[in-house]
Amino acid sequence: MRNFDEGVFRNAREALVFALNYRGEQFAKSTLAVMAQEGSIGSGRGLHGLDGAATAAIVKAKLERLTEPGLAALIASCSLPGTDAWSAAIEEMQRFVCNSPTFATMHAELVELCVRKHFGERKTFSEIADAVGMDRVTANRKGLLIKAELDRLQAEAWSDFDESLRPALIREDY
Structure with a gap:
């Protein structure tokens, strides 16, 4: 019981x-x-x-x-890729990253593909680099910066939600 x-x-x-x-x-x-x-x-x-x-x-x-980016991060991490909720959360995360001063000068399509990759879409950095016409090493380096920011945002959102x-x-x- x-x-x-x-x-x-x-x-x-x-x-x-x-x-x-x-x-x-x-x-x-x-x-x-x-x-x-x-x-x-x-x-x-x-x-x-x-x-x-x-x-x-x-x-x-x-x-x-939760704040908008935190809400979007948790929904994107718990929804199945390709669903409406996941897609809406991904769009919000892209907007947040692109509006951040750190990433404002980054190629928007690179940000989009890296955010999608972070939240479950299966892509390699070679595929992402080819899609945006960028060197693989450069795409990987910038992708890792985006990933670090998304990890930080997710950890903060999980902590707030858990509390x-x-x-x-x-x-x-x-």
Whole structure:
């Protein structure tokens, strides 16, 4: 039986993935399924129906309190490449990087491809360099600078998001 003093998720990433993928109807049980489980003790987390919807709403509300680039970084890192949420988050990250004084003079297409690579699109720096007409070594060097900035931004966003989940007892390890 589940101890209700524990959190629902092991970490902030698990909570975010749940919230981004939650669909109310996906956890509904048929009458036959409910009858079949009569008397059984489940080990699930109870995230179906209204409990699941409420938990997803709490997590999303905490997520929306982050800054725009932080919000986009977490959504891009937890969404599947090619989905609408991932694409919108990638566009926001590109805008953020391009508007940063450090990267303002960088080739916009290089920034776009490096951001996409960072968040899951499978490309090599040779392919990126060829796409933007740049030397591979130069593209790699600039790509590593972009990656370092994205890593810093993600770490900051995860820390803020994780801290916001503490009062809601969403995580187990508190």
